Amino acid sequence: MKIAQYLREIGRGKEGARSLDAEQASALMAAVLDGQVGDLELGAFVMAMRIKGESQAELGGFLQAVRERCLPLAPQRSTVVLPSYNGSRKLPNLTALLALLLAQQEIQVLVHGPLSDPGRVTTAEIFHALGLPVARDVEDIEAGWQRQEPVFIGTQDLCPPLARLLDVRWTVGLRNSGHTIAKLLDPCSGGHSLRVVNYTHPEYGSSLNTFLQHSAADAMLLRGTEGEPVADPRRMPRIDLFIAGQPRPDLSLLAQDGVLTELPVLPRETDAATTALYIQGVVSGEKPAPAPLQQQVACLQRALAAMRMRSVAASA
Numbered sequence: 001m002k003i004a005q006y007l008r009e010i011g012r013g014k015e016g017a018r019s020l021d022a023e024q025a026s027a028l029m030a031a032v033l034d035g036q037v038g039d040l041e042l043g044a045f046v047m048a049m050r051i052k053g054e055s056q057a058e059l060g061g062f063l064q065a066v067r068e069r070c071l072p073l074a075p076q077r078s079t080v081v082l083p084s085y086n087g088s089r090k091l092p093n094l095t096a097l098l099a100l101l102l103a104q105q106e107i108q109v110l111v112h113g114p115l116s117d118p119g120r121v122t123t124a125e126i127f128h129a130l131g132l133p134v135a136r137d138v139e140d141i142e143a144g145w146q147r148q149e150p151v152f153i154g155t156q157d158l159c160p161p162l163a164r165l166l167d168v169r170w171t172v173g174l175r176n177s178g179h180t181i182a183k184l185l186d187p188c189s190g191g192h193s194l195r196v197v198n199y200t201h202p203e204y205g206s207s208l209n210t211f212l213q214h215s216a217a218d219a220m221l222l223r224g225t226e227g228e229p230v231a232d233p234r235r236m237p238r239i240d241l242f243i244a245g246q247p248r249p250d251l252s253l254l255a256q257d258g259v260l261t262e263l264p265v266l267p268r269e270t271d272a273a274t275t276a277l278y279i280q281g282v283v284s285g286e287k288p289a290p291a292p293l294q295q296q297v298a299c300l301q302r303a304l305a306a307m308r309m310r311s312v313a314a315s316a
Helices: 004-008 022-033 039-052 057-067 095-104 121-131 138-146 159-166 179-185 200-215 273-282 291-315
Strands: 079-083 108-112 151-156 193-199 218-224 238-243
Touching: 004 022, 004 039, 022 039, 022 057, 022 079, 022 159, 022 291, 039 179, 039 273, 057 179, 057 200, 079 095, 079 179, 095 108, 095 121, 095 273, 108 121, 121 151, 121 273, 138 151, 159 179, 159 238, 193 200, 200 218, 200 238, 218 291
Parallel strands: 079 108, 079 193, 108 151, 193 218
Antiparallel strands: 218 238
C-alpha cells in the first residue's frame, strides 16, 4: 500500500502539516502495522509524526488499528491495565509493586510492555526476579488471574505489529507514535477494565486529558515516575480519574504540595534483583509501602467501585 497521500498531509513540517481524520489515521496505522509500507515510507511516517505531533483524531485512529491487532481479552471482573514502557534509570521501578498491591486487594491486573530495554530496568525483568511468570497468550493470562497473581505480557505477544513499530526506535534513534499509543493501550473489551495512563511532560498531560474525555475512557491519568504508570514514592502526583470519559474530581487526588517532611526508605540500587527484594519486603509486610502507592491503590479501588455501580445502574 502506498501512503504518499497521507505523507503529503502530515509531512509539511510543524506549521504546514495537516492532521488526518480518525478513519484516515486508522487506515495509515493499519498499513504500517501490517507491513504494507517500505522502510523509506515507514521512516518518513515516523519522522513526520514526530515533528507534527498527534491530533486527537489521529490518536483515536491509531489506537483503533492497534487494538484490532491485539490478543482478544474479555475479563469478566474488574481489571486494572498498566502499560509499562519506560523502565527506570534513577529510581527503583515500582510498577510491579503497584501490581502486587492491587492483586492483594483481589483486583485483576494486566501489565504489558517490552521485555528489555538497554540502559533501563524493565517491569518484565522485575517480574522475572520476583518469580512471577510472563504470559505468552490468553490462556497464560487467565491462568495467572486464576492464581490471583498480576500478569505481565510482552508487547511482542500481546500485539506483534506494535512491537515491530516500537523497535523502529533502535534504527532512527527516536520514539514514535507507537510509544504514545502503547501507553494508551487497553486490550480488554467488555467494560470491566480501567487503564492507568501516564505522561512525562505537562503538555502531553493536557492532550491526554482531552483524549480520555473524548474517547469516553475509564482511566486514571497521572504524571508517571520516569515514564512508568506508578506514583512517585517520594511525593504524591496529581491523579485524575475518568469514568466513561467524565472527569471525576470526587475520585481524583491533588498533588502533594510543600516541603517533604519524610522520605520513604528505598533501595539505593535500581537493578531488578535489588528492586524485587525490596518489593518482596513490602508485600510481606516487613517494610511499609510508600504512601503515594497506597493512595494510588485506594484511588483505583474507588474508581473500580464507581464502574461497578455504573454497570448495576445500566442493567437495572
